[in-house]
Amino acid sequence: MTTNTNSGSFRTRAREVLLAAVRGLVLALVILPLSVLCITLTAVSVSLIPIGVGIVTTPWVLDGVREVADVRRRLAYEWCGVRIRSAYRALPADANPWARTFGMLRDPQVGRDVLWLFTDMTAGFVTALLPAVLLFYPFEGFAVAAGLWRVLTLGGTYWYGFVPVTGQATAFGAAATAAVLLVGAWHLCPRLLTAHFRLTRTVLDPGKGELAERVKVLTETRKDAVDTSAAELRRIERDLHDGAQARLVAMGMDLGTIEMLLDKDPEKARQLLAQTRRASVEALGELRDLVRGIHPPVLAERGLGDAVRALALRLPVPAEVTVELPGRADAPVESAAYFAVSEVLTNAVKHSGADRIWVDLHRTTGYA
Numbered sequence: 001m002t003t004n005t006n007s008g009s010f011r012t013r014a015r016e017v018l019l020a021a022v023r024g025l026v027l028a029l030v031i032l033p034l035s036v037l038c039i040t041l042t043a044v045s046v047s048l049i050p051i052g053v054g055i056v057t058t059p060w061v062l063d064g065v066r067e068v069a070d071v072r073r074r075l076a077y078e079w080c081g082v083r084i085r086s087a088y089r090a091l092p093a094d095a096n097p098w099a100r101t102f103g104m105l106r107d108p109q110v111g112r113d114v115l116w117l118f119t120d121m122t123a124g125f126v127t128a129l130l131p132a133v134l135l136f137y138p139f140e141g142f143a144v145a146a147g148l149w150r151v152l153t154l155g156g157t158y159w160y161g162f163v164p165v166t167g168q169a170t171a172f173g174a175a176a177t178a179a180v181l182l183v184g185a186w187h188l189c190p191r192l193l194t195a196h197f198r199l200t201r202t203v204l205d206p207g208k209g210e211l212a213e214r215v216k217v218l219t220e221t222r223k224d225a226v227d228t229s230a231a232e233l234r235r236i237e238r239d240l241h242d243g244a245q246a247r248l249v250a251m252g253m254d255l256g257t258i259e260m261l262l263d264k265d266p267e268k269a270r271q272l273l274a275q276t277r278r279a280s281v282e283a284l285g286e287l288r289d290l291v292r293g294i295h296p297p298v299l300a301e302r303g304l305g306d307a308v309r310a311l312a313l314r315l316p317v318p319a320e321v322t323v324e325l326p327g328r329a330d331a332p333v334e335s336a337a338y339f340a341v342s343e344v345l346t347n348a349v350k351h352s353g354a355d356r357i358w359v360d361l362h363r364t365t366g367y368a
Contacts, residue, residue, distance in 0.1 A: 005109055012185070017135060020189040023079055024196065025132035028125055035121035038065050042114055046105075053286060055097045062104045062113075069113045069204060074119075076197035080190075084197070085204040092327040099326035116203040127196035134185035134192070137161075139368045141178025247283040251276050304334045307360060308341050317349055324362040337361075 038061075045061045048054035066088070089107045092098055104110050130273040141160055144152065149171040152158040158165045160174035161181075254276045261269040299307035306324035312319035327333065341359065348357055 005212075014358075015133060018187055019187045020193040021131040021135035021185070023075075024128045024130065024189075024193050025136075027075075027196070028129035028132065031120055031125050031128060033202070034068060035117045035125075038068060039114075039117050041122075042117075049101065055101050058101045059097070059104055062110055065113045065117065066110070069116060072197075072200055073204065076200060080194040080197050082197040082201055084201045084204050085100045085206060088202070092329050095327040112204055116200065119203050124196060124199060127192060127199055128224065131185070131189040134181055135189055138178035138185070139183040141174045141181070145175035145178075149174075247279050247286070251279050251283070254279070299334060299338050300331075303328045304337055305361060307338050308361060311338075311342055311345060312357070312359060315345060315357065316350060317354060318332075319345070319357040319359060321359045322361065324360075326363060 042058075043067060045057040046202070049058060057240045070086070071322065073084040073086065076084050086109055088109045089103065091103050095103065097137045123229070140148075143159075144160055144165055145168075149165050149168070152167060161177055163170060163174045163177050165171050165174050171203060200247070255270050258269045258272045263273065298310050303325075305321070309321045312321050341361075345357065345359070348354060
């Protein structure tokens with residue numbers, strides 16, 4: 001039983017060492033050319049921004065760099081259990097090329113991606129290649145000791161690592177060095193591959209400070225959205241109570257009166273019936289207005305700017321709306337902003353006593 005257990009542990013360890021060496025070799029073969037390519041494309045694309053070409057190409061190039069970094073994040077977790085977080089800023093799906101380009105260039109995570117390329121092609125390349133060197137290079141030393149030294153020394157001294165091979169004795173020295181390297185590979189290969197990914201994490205990971213700041217911003221944004229939604233629910237409840245609900249109650253009372261007057265005073269009943277019909281039309285109109293207020297079609301079709309302009313046109317107070325938005329935000333963001341502006345405008349009309357209202361819509365910093 002003990003022998004079988006030891007044999008299984010040996011095979012498992014041998015497999016781990018071989019996998020680490022092969023994976024490291026694959027990474028090393030890919031890292032150098034891919035990093036050089038990404039750095040070159042990024043530098044060329046950014047340098048072309050002043051003439052306008054880079055405005056189109058830079059987002060594509062930086063998206064490619066992000067894809068490369070994301071692949072490394074995934075491999076780090078799948079191969080060595082090293083989790084590398086990311087904190088990219090969200091960009092509106094329909095952002096124009098200028099906003100998209102400079103938004104990405106201002107993103108700290110994109111900056112870390114580019115910095116990581118330089119690290120990856122130097123220290124990252126070495127740490128990825130070391131497991132393969134430790135595992136495969138010893139076989140050359142054993143081959144030298146087995147007689148390959150006779151061929152390799154035809155032109156003079158052959159160096160195996162730091163061992164000068166000139167004959168069989170020094171060839172055995174090369175074999176001893178190879179044995180030491182092989183023992184090192186047995187113990188270090190998986191650790192070296194893990195070290196490679198930890199180095200990657202050191203550069204790519206946003207760190208606790210930035211993540212905490214993003215969580216704080218998202219928490220505050222969510223709180224504002226919840227408050228806005230609660231205010232909107234109260235508005236809907238108030239509008240239903242003061243408008244459509246009151247009309248429906250009155251219609252119910254009128255219908256009861258009509259029922260009593262049908263036999264006694266048909267003419268009066270007909271008058272009340274016509275009045276009730278008009279009230280039903282008005283109630284239906286109020287319900288339609290309420291539904292439009294919940295999510296107005298203009299907001300879905302034309303965006304936040306035009307939706308706020310439509311709000312301003314319905315105000316009893318003259319209102320001027322200035323919109324400077326690079327593109328459309330996500331639907332929940334637009335909806336929350338719309339209802340927040342709607343509530344502010346309602347309060348301004350009711351309580352401020354202003355004779356004119358100005359609304360300024362613009363994006364400040366970032367896209368988070």
